[in-house]
Amino acid sequence: MATADQILALVRSFIADENDRFLAIASQVATHESRQGHHEVARQLKDLIESAKRRQTKLSPSRRPVPIIQPKGELANLLSASFPEDRLSDLVLSSENHLRLKQVIHEQRQRDKLAAHGLVPRHKLLLIGPPGTGKTMTARALAGELRLPLFVVRLDGLITKFMGETASKLRLVFEAIAESRGVYLFDEFDALGAQRAADNDVGEIRRILNSFLQFLEAETANSIIIGATNHPEILDKALFRRFDDVITYTLPDPAAVEEVIRNRLANFDTANLEWVSIRSSAQGLSQADIVRACEEAAKAAVLEDSKRISESFLLDAFEAKRHANRLQLQIGDIRNAGR
Incomplete structure (x- = not known):
């Protein structure tokens, strides 16, 4: 029989909806049963585990049931x-x-x-x-x-x-x-x-x-x-x-700037981008600012029926984000001065 620790671990993983951990512990139980000479029980357990794994693989993330846990x-x-x-x-x-x-x-x-x-x-x-x-x-x-x-x-x-x-x-x-x-x-x-x-x-x-x-x-x-x-x-x-x-957390360095841009624009053609200029222009912006600027450039490309990202549009988007940040700081300073 499964040990008390294994039973507790199975229950905890089930409650926490941790399927991978649940199946891993079940595999340990199957091995334990086999060592105890309970070969038929071990075989049935292993068959059930393999069936569950195959079913889990077939379920895409979009089709997996979403737990409903909303505060009441x-x-x-x-x-x-x-x-x-x-x-x-x-x-x-x-x-x-x-x-x-x-x-x-x-x-x-x-x-x-x-x-x-x-x-x-x-x-x-x-x-x-x-x-x-x-x-x-x-x-x-x-x-x-x-x-x-x-x-x-x-x-x-x-x-x-x-x-x-x-x-x-x-x-x-x-x-x-x-x-x-x-x-x-x-x-x-x-x-x-x-x-x-x-x-x-x-x-x-x-x-x-x-x-x-x-x-x-x-x-x-x-x-x-x-x-x-x-x-x-x-x-x-x-x-x-x-x-x-x-x-x-800090603002992204030049290498991180390029990584953020490449990740966000992975579905577009960025071969024409001059990365030295791009990295320099994005310095001082946050990851969120850079992502939003990339999205603006991506939308412009889509609306022009193009897969190529315009470098000039991307640089303009960075400058627009920088200007918005400066304006936000000025508004914050005015509010603080009025308190």
Whole structure:
């Protein structure tokens, strides 16, 4: 018979909808039964596993059933759910960030093995860096790799002006984190984690941060929690110690610029592009800016019934993005000056 550990692992993988892991554990059970002399049981198990694998291969991603896990009641105003199919290979990352995220995925996939030795996989990540550098896409990729739902915490529904209400809503979110396994993204995390000693701080903000720190400290390893911020300098220092990993994102270097463009325009003819000029023109833009500029150039090519990307159009699109960013900064400065 299967061992108690194998039965527990089978149940956990079934609940988490991890088909590959479920079949891998079932194969271990089949091997165990064969060693015990239960050859007929082992043969039947192996036949069932092979049949399941063939069926899994035939199901294309678009035909696979999508789990329906939508927040209900008050949580519907606090969380939005999606089921990304993004992968780590879809991101353009530094080699260091790629290795660190691969380690997170590896530990999550082997969390039962770690738990058997009293160890906990990495599951609390703080992502910091400029807008458009891949923080949100990282959350989507982790959810896609692990076949988990992505829950984005809606800060507009979470943070209120009423004393004590935000903390009670935070409690609801962390109860969901404990009960429903998924990737939970706190975007614009600085809205929750601003320094408690800030000059413009009020008592309610301190209480919110203290509540968050307590909930985060008590949280189990069932889900992955991600905080993402463009302003790490205003985060309370105590937060950094509560996360398993702090991952820094930067604007793409020239090599990354070219990789982003080639990936996004893979279905078009880019043989005429002068890459030295292209890389230079895109410097200072985020990955998101570059992707949007590529999409503008792609649309222009499609509307002209061409597969060739116009270099001049692409350069103009980069400059338009740069101008929009400058304008956005100016608007932000005006708003800050008026406070």
